[in-house]
Amino acid sequence: MLIPDFNTKARRHEGEENIKEALFYKQLEGDKVQCTLCPWNCHIAPDKVGFCGVRKNIGGKLYSLIYGHPSSVAVDPIEKKPLFHFHPGTKVFSMGTWGCNMRCGHCQNWQISRATADLANSDYVSPEQAIGMAKEYDCQGIAWTYNEPTIWFEYTLDCAKLAKQAGLYTVYVTNGYISFEALDTIAPFLDAYRVDVKGFTEELYLKLTKVRDFKPVLAAAERALKKWKMHVEVVTNIIPTLNDDDVQLSGIAKWIAEKLGQDIPWHVTRFFPHLEYKHLPPTDIEVMEHAKQIGHAAGLKYVYVGNVPGHPASHA
Numbered sequence: 001m002l003i004p005d006f007n008t009k010a011r012r013h014e015g016e017e018n019i020k021e022a023l024f025y026k027q028l029e030g031d032k033v034q035c036t037l038c039p040w041n042c043h044i045a046p047d048k049v050g051f052c053g054v055r056k057n058i059g060g061k062l063y064s065l066i067y068g069h070p071s072s073v074a075v076d077p078i079e080k081k082p083l084f085h086f087h088p089g090t091k092v093f094s095m096g097t098w099g100c101n102m103r104c105g106h107c108q109n110w111q112i113s114r115a116t117a118d119l120a121n122s123d124y125v126s127p128e129q130a131i132g133m134a135k136e137y138d139c140q141g142i143a144w145t146y147n148e149p150t151i152w153f154e155y156t157l158d159c160a161k162l163a164k165q166a167g168l169y170t171v172y173v174t175n176g177y178i179s180f181e182a183l184d185t186i187a188p189f190l191d192a193y194r195v196d197v198k199g200f201t202e203e204l205y206l207k208l209t210k211v212r213d214f215k216p217v218l219a220a221a222e223r224a225l226k227k228w229k230m231h232v233e234v235v236t237n238i239i240p241t242l243n244d245d246d247v248q249l250s251g252i253a254k255w256i257a258e259k260l261g262q263d264i265p266w267h268v269t270r271f272f273p274h275l276e277y278k279h280l281p282p283t284d285i286e287v288m289e290h291a292k293q294i295g296h297a298a299g300l301k302y303v304y305v306g307n308v309p310g311h312p313a314s315h316a
């Protein structure tokens with residue numbers, strides 16, 4: 001359920017700055033800064049933004065341009081994230097913002113993930129207001145989703161602290177490209193980590209996401225599970241000719257089974273032609289079912305087939 005009137009519920013704070021100093025960065029010579037929020041570790045010159053487009057060097061300090069500025073707010077069933085083994089049947093207050101630290105050619109939400117901070121179209125929603133709206137809409141939790149939550153880290157951290165005080169569960173729906181320092185800061189206030197693993201070779205990740213080294217994605221997911229005891233579920237959108245081969249799929253499935261555990265759910269979701277991959281066909285159902293077999297052969301107990309309505313493996 002979209003919340004069409006969220007702008008009327010949000011109140012722009014008179015005089016409040018639309019920017020917030022970033023938590024993770026280093027000051028360098030010549031008023032440059034290095035952002036350490038995600039493994040890009042962007043070096044950013046004065047008046048420039050990092051790869052995500054929403055962290056700006058202003059006068060030798062790094063600022064988030066999107067603190068409290070959602071692009072999308074909705075109430076979703078938790079299964080839509082998808083999270084199938086975490087508070088099933090509950091409603092989750094879902095928020096997204098602008099920008100992303102990956103550039104996936106198949107992004108379903110490219111209108112927001114590839115936008116810069118479009119503050120003109122987004123009123124300010126304070127963390128207190130966000131938690132209040134979650135309660136008002138009778139949600140049991142709050143999720144940062146639709147685009148990469150890491151890039152409005154400061155906001156999600158402040159919201160997560162309040163959410164835990166209010167008795168709400170908290171969810172990151174993430175591409176997993178986050179530094180350990182940032183993960184360890186928010187982890188005490190985060191209950192679930194729904195992570196995309198898009199492939200299992202550097203070539204695939206570079207082609208699909210523009211990220212060269214995907215090992216930090218795996219390392220952060222392992223850390224979320226083992227060090228911080230978060231609930232973890234993994235999603236792979238299977239794209240014909242890109243990541244539908246056994247090397248990619250077996251690599252992901254074996255990694256989940258060996259490093260996360262055989263009880264961790266793996267959602268394989270069907271691709272439909274989109275954005276830079278409009279020329280590709282939808283994923284064959286046979287390929288989806290083959291991926292499910294690969295998952296089970298690796299030892300996974302729970303492999304779900306997504307974006308195939310009515311498929312017997314489409315629900316828990």
Ligand code: SF4
Nearest residue numbers: 035038041042050052
């Ligand atoms: S969060 Fe943005 S600015 Fe910071 S390192 Fe990642 S891509 Fe670069």
